[in-house]
Amino acid sequence: MKWLKRALGLDGAKDIEPWKAGQASTENGNNFVTNQVTLAAYRDAYAANGNAAVGLSATWACVQLIAGTIASLPLMVYRTDSRGVRTVARDHPLYFVLHDSPNYDLTAVDFWEFMAASIELQGNAYAVIERGSSGAIEALTPIRPDLVKARRREDGDIEYAWTESGRRVVKTSKDVLHIRGSMGDALSGASTLTACQGVFRDALAAETAAGAMFENGINASGVLSTPPEVRLNKDQREELEKNLREKYMGSVRQGVPMLLDGGLSWVPLSINPVDAQMLESRKYSGEQVCRLFGVPPAMVGFGDKASNWGTGKEVDVLGFQKFTLRKRLKRIEQSLEKQLIPLAERRAQGLTIEFNFEGLLRADTASRYAAYASAIAMGIATRNECRALENLPPVEGGDVVTVQMQNVPLASAITAKRDDDGGSSPPADPPV
Template sequence: MMDWPADKVERKSVSALVNADQTALDFWEFICASVELHGNAYAEVIRAGNGRVIALGVPINPELMAVRRRDDGALEYEWVDQGVRHILGQDRVLHIRGFGGNPLGGLSTLSAGRQSFGLAQAIERASGDTFRNGVRPSGLLKTADTLTIDQRRLAEELLQEKFAGAINAGRPMLLDRGMDWVQLSISPEDAQMLQSRAFLVEEVCRFFGVPPFMVGHTEKTTSWGTGLEQQTLGFQKFTLRRRLKRIEQALEKQLLSVADRLAGITIEFNLEGLLRGDSAARASFYQQMLTNGVMTINEVRRLENLPPVEGGDVPRMQMQNVPITQAGVELPVTPAPGGGN
């Protein structure tokens, strides 16, 4: 969302189209994935003849990009796409960096946690090989006598027919010829491997700053009620807000002109859409904003995709805590600026 000076337009939203080929969702999804996986995100800035930004090109694959500093101190970007070589200055390329603060490029989350991610992949492959190639019977039939081939085949068929499957769990088993049933359990080594897999899910989430429940891992946490709500708020405050702030500052620095900044134009993401799934919280938020005069009726209706109403652009406040001597007395109405009511 882009904020404009109040004497022009109170608030403007960026168009749903970033360029001719992508919607805003497609564009930002690629940008955010590039920052997390590669540490950098790039897109060509399309400007008019007067230098005004009119569009952002299709994001550039970070693996194709080379960044260097010229003799005059400015940055230069070079990449080859489909056999065509591009060389542009820093005023023609939007560059959003990951954490690290290096002007030539940021660090990716994958590079910072490569050891944990590599260990997770190794354990995943090992567990797959173990359960794919290993022999994992649930128990053994033990007998002191040697069985003939026919007796062995008959015993195996009897086990498969009467005792295999969850529907036959708990069915009593009759044994003769001195046979004993030996129950087998998973080995401590295999159990430790399974625990390591669960731990590495949390480790990967920790690197990305994502609550485990958001990836379906709810072993040690609740997936309902206020616990889930507080984790979502924590994700918004401590992870999502920091990432969005990085993008907002990059856009303001690279896309806004000096005149835009002097005019008070700023760029920010609107996080109110995160309340869309919680009707009660959304209604309470709107009520507070309307009661305190922070938002107008039409601003609330715009967030709810409703058409504006006449007179809905004037902020309103409730009158409370009046002196007891003035209770029930109609107070004079102060004219609004500009002659409005």
């Protein structure tokens, strides 16, 4: 497919062959290309491109949570008229591209999940801007961020270059959408994998060590000793070590009886089960990764013995929305407005691009209906407007803005009572 060739650099199909130990670590470390996770030889893989860190459970969970949540939010184009009334600009060409279908191959969720993940991992997200004969934007096609090189030209414009299917492609900022990550400049954002590579190296080392320990069945090593008067020659030592590895090493051979003769004796070395599982070190590494991405550990499964989604976690979710998602959404919104809508059009039509943050309430019916009730009670929205958000047909009389009257001044209530009684009698005493 066209998008797979452009975005993943493949000839129409993903490489889903299982990992082979003899292959180069750089090939298997590139998760964007092979869609695989390789922890073996993690130092070489990380030195090559750092993508082996994507295979860490905490990294994958954090990126999935952030990118997936952003992709699930509706991206809207709004138009504000001279009276200050803002409406959804469904007739604008950008609305369909951003909200529904960025290109022929991808849905909006696919596209924005890829772009958001690129920002988190590589610090940059790129997409080719394709225009029709009228000059209107008709498609956005993502580019692998690790392939793109940006430089400032002599005329001040930014030039983007990458290799696609063996062909070098060079475009200017007019034809490339570039969303930068945090702590960067005009040419590039900061990559989390590069800026904090020490944290990911430590986490990979802990995972690799734990894997080697579990592969051995969490069996401690031991000492094979001979009586003082017996000394083994070189050949005997090599043969004995070979037999031990082939017959008794590993969890598969656990429990196999060991036959010793010639005065040999086996003394196992004790090991602490907690140390063998390395729970504390691995938990700390996971929390470190969560800290880098601004994700509460409980939201990706790094919690205590209590339920990760139990009482009290609402504060974590609210903090995640305010301090992690909000700044990322604002960065994307401003990049889209600046690069996709000309300044004159923004000023003349009052065009803005925003994520609809209320989309997070789609799965929470109680909170959604409570928000509708508050909006109707305060006169912010009509009943038909709220029904439209629920894909329900309008009802007669539902377009009237109403407010509750329980907080009117007391004098007004007395006057209203007298008017109801014909103005001749004072208000009736309250019932006993």
